[in-house]
Amino acid sequence: MTSYRVSMDIGGTFTDIVTFNEATGEFRATKASTTPGQLSTGVLGGLESMIDDLAEIDFIVHGTTQGLNAFLERRGVRVLLLATDGVQDVYHIARGPRMRLYDAQYRKPEPLVERKDVVGIAGRFQYDGSELVPLDEAAVREAAERAKREGYGAVAVGYLFSYRNPSHELRTREILREVLGDDFTVSLSHEAAKEWREYERTSSAVIEAYTGPVVRSYLVDLEQKLTARGVEAPLHIMQSSGGVLTARSARERPLQTLLSGPVGGAIGGEALTKIVGNDNLIGVDMGGTSFDVSLVVNGVPDVSTEATLEGLPMLMSIVNIHTIGAGGGSVAWVEAGGLRVGPRSAGAQPGPACYGRGGTEPTVTDANFVLGRVDAENFAGGQMRLDRDAAVSALESVGAKLGFGVVEMAEGICNVANSQMAQAIRTITISRGIEPRDFSLVAFGGAGPMHAVFLAKELGIRETIVPRFPGAFSAWGMLQGDIRRDFTEPYYFLDEDIDTTDMSRVLRGVETEALASLESEGIPAADRSAEHAVDVRYLGQEYFLTVPLESADEPMAEHFLDDLGARFAKAYEARYGHSTLGAPIEIVTLRTRVVGRLESANAFLIAAAEGPEFAHEIRKVIFDGQELDTVVTERDALRAGHVFTGPAIVIEATATTVVPPGFSVAVDEHGTLIITNLELGSEA
């Protein structure tokens, strides 16, 4: 019997769907139009176009932007915020920084809750979690009645020191549920983010409360529709930290799914490490308006412990994605006689000049087109005719101001855009002590493969990888994910004050609880594992580095603190170029991650080449001002073992790979393009 593993990644315009036929080993990818308003319609439509009988699905994973869109479009529910009495303005004060220093007309990020919707609740803990003032239960009950009476969609609770002592927040939820019912959304700050800093923690809880009901009703709706169509496999959701969750867990903790969509690429990178044999990858995803960089280091996606969304902070484990405003739609313009590219984008309307929708400013896409690097015949699957005259005249209009001809102008725009993207890669590698030359570059997204080889050249990176289905790479990556859950436990001590036996006991407690949570996700014991790490810094510092532990029992080992100090000093030296071995250290937070291994789809194999020849044509394409004879081929024409050298262009439905002179392309057995800088040689 046929069975399928399926992933669905919803984007703004298209929903990518990837299916893996477990019987034949075949992967297929398709794009369905995203249906705003009723996303499940588009998702199901796309699925049904790929698989006749949805009952044949035995694994299904989903990257959803439902929560993110609700946030960005400010379509979340009305939230009532309960906060510690006397300091309940913390959320609106928002710590008070001015992020644009020379703007006397600066405004703070727009909060999600109005000030009149904040209720101060008496009850207070000291810094160590001991109770100073008991919880005012009557005030909580009154707030609950108000939420009911005035029709609030959710309640967020953010009390001081709840990360040390959650009892007031937990009791508050009990009371709220008594009045509002068990299905009412209550987001507690210590559950949204078990870390100190009350504003950031409260903000996390508010974002969860604001978007949670929207995510929840979407998931319930989708699950019901899938069940109605005979899908028995539980729905899995991609989470912001990488890894997947069951939809049931996601409904309880919807914050974890907020950046579910964008992280897919990093997870794809993680899966790719197993195929290409390099554990260190830089993922570059270029679309119409933005350029995203993510890292896989030692086989694991690089994760941060906090992020901001339109200026509002969230404390949670999240795949680190560095984004700049550079994309195919970035506009080239002249200021004071100097060339600028972006950050403004022509967007979808009017779009690049070559779209012929009335755009008159030259964009990066126009430049690529005029240079011959875009296949005019098959652009967007042949659905759109590109207007060469419009592109040329847009380039001329800016080129004239700088004394450039059309070709010079076009290459200039690409070079400036490439240098900006290369800077973005430097920012998340070199400036953090990571050497990019030890990495391979992975290009995906619509425009990534068009620029990636140029970026690799600029950065001295030897190898660029273009995976199969670069346009649906995120969806493909999701199929390779494991269940993953992150737990934090605040544990703030100076090294000389640490009771290592207690530290071990706490870690083991978290591990037991965390592994048990995997059982409820349906993971058999043999496939569960836990790993631990600790956030460490020098005494007096604020920022920390996360240092891995060998096990929950390691703290009881002899010389543990010395070992930890040395491990930390080594990591610090690598990151900042200096360290103070033996200086007092503080530990701040214990981190536990549990992984439930899921059976992943076997790697896809393509047919081997029968000879060195493959179907291609020769076209004129411009590189470095020279019109060169260039190999132009369809991706589907390539077989495992084919090798050729640039200049070359590889065309497929969702992406175009551009290979300048000086690079060779090899096709591996998975259909991956491995592009090597000939000057830097092949791997020894």
Add this chain to the structure above:
Amino acid sequence: MTSTTATAPPVTVDPVTVDPVTVEILRNALTSAAEDMNATLIRSAYSMIIYEGGDCVVALLDKHHQVLGQSAGLPLFLGNIETCSKAVEEKYGRDVWRDDDVWILNDAYIGGTHLNDVTIFAPVFVDGVLVGFSATRAHWMDMGGKDVGASMDSTDIFQEGFRMGPVKLISQGVETDVVELIQTNTRFPYQTVGDMHAMIAALRMGSIRMQELVRKYGLDVIEAARDEIFRQTEELELERVREIPDGVYSAEGYLDNDGITLDVPIPIKLTVTVSGNQIEFDVTESADQTQGPVNCGVAQAISALRVGYKILVSPETNSNGGSFRPLTVKVREGSVLGAVAPAACQWYFSHLGMLIDMVSRALAPALPDRVAAASHGDSMIITSAGFDPRVGRNWVSMEATLGGWGAWEGADGESALINNVNGSLQDFPIEMVETKWPFRIREYSIRPDSGGAGRWRGGNGVIREYEFLADGVFGLWFERSTTPAWGLFGGDDAVGPEVVIDPGTPEEFRTLKVNARPAAKGTIIRLAVGGGGGYGNPEERDLEAVRYDVENGFVSAEQAQSDYGYTHDVPTS
């Protein structure tokens, strides 16, 4: 009288030509190199004022000390970091620079700030040739002055701590005895040396990035690109200044006092002359330098005026050596804005924050859409120190307090923001404060009715109330009660600051400035910071906006009645 211009030295035109693409690539590369240096400094610093407060700046300079790239950083560090390497050359000549040397300086009359602002900088060499400088400046918590952290009543520079330099911190790759001297003279050697190493790490990153660029493009190309980058910046600013109507504009304001003679306000006067594409700021009519610590060096006055200029002329771009060329600044030596040794300089920025707003006040008739009414105006500092029995260690704290900002055409001012000289400084989380220091924060709230009324309302300040949980001492530096944030075009002035100690008890007293005052366990200090000024006639305010303010508690019902003639219907539910 000294006339000081902020104009850079004329650049010799380089014969190498460079294409616009390379120029733009280098412009981006230099800015991003500076921002990456800054990230390194902030993330590896040991002091809260750097890692939470961002009280620091980094820059890459060319070999003529002109800024190639600078992090956004603290606004008041704008345009004077380059004075440090220049000072070395003036003293020792150009041959003094050696590879693997690092220099340090905190002299207030050279750097222009207070002794706590320490600049560490290094020459950058490629193949034995000096190509430029990497520089970083950050606030150090304690420079060994007469009081822990900072004094509110110092009367000369010697009471404020030790003064360095410029001297070598690292010679040929080896730390010099200066490090030992620093450790001996600060009350917090461990933290201070940690911050020092973070600054050196940032420098190193800057040097490496600059060396990479020089190796890749060649020095002649970089210098030609530099000239073009500066030319573009200059041209943009000349265009913007030309748009300002010609004329003579002026503004004045008063500091409450110098911290010593509490009943004598300190006048600050600014005259702005706009003529074609040139603009002149003249502050020579301001007060003579004072006995108390509200003085600053000329370099710092120039920085503040550059900030005021930048807000109106070029807010969106990072500064470089081509910035500020249309601007001339006149400062009088011996005035509070051009102090000479041994003037006390600890609170060098209180008049500077006001001066920044005064530029907007002066030019309001010319640029009504671009200006904003005044902000609360100063850092509103509380310091404390003592022995923390919970951990058996000494503590020292310094915090700035947030206030309201001015309204402008089209919008209300923002509430609870840091003041203009402190950039992206954030308040310290209550959970961090109570964990690290023996305090309880009893109240932290937005202070209603503190913003000035207007068609567009000024933002509100905050209230922050502390209880001491151990015996200690505290200091206060609160300003701007004599000239609270002013309104514009008929908008009202804001309410100023107010501090009450032990409110509602027989010991209650009010003050705005106090130095090292003992505080027994249980002492309560209630800080109330002022709001921002209003913009336009309050009678023209949309009553729907007033209703929103009353419902959300930004304006009380009584104040809404008296300012706007608005009566709030209480819902009868």
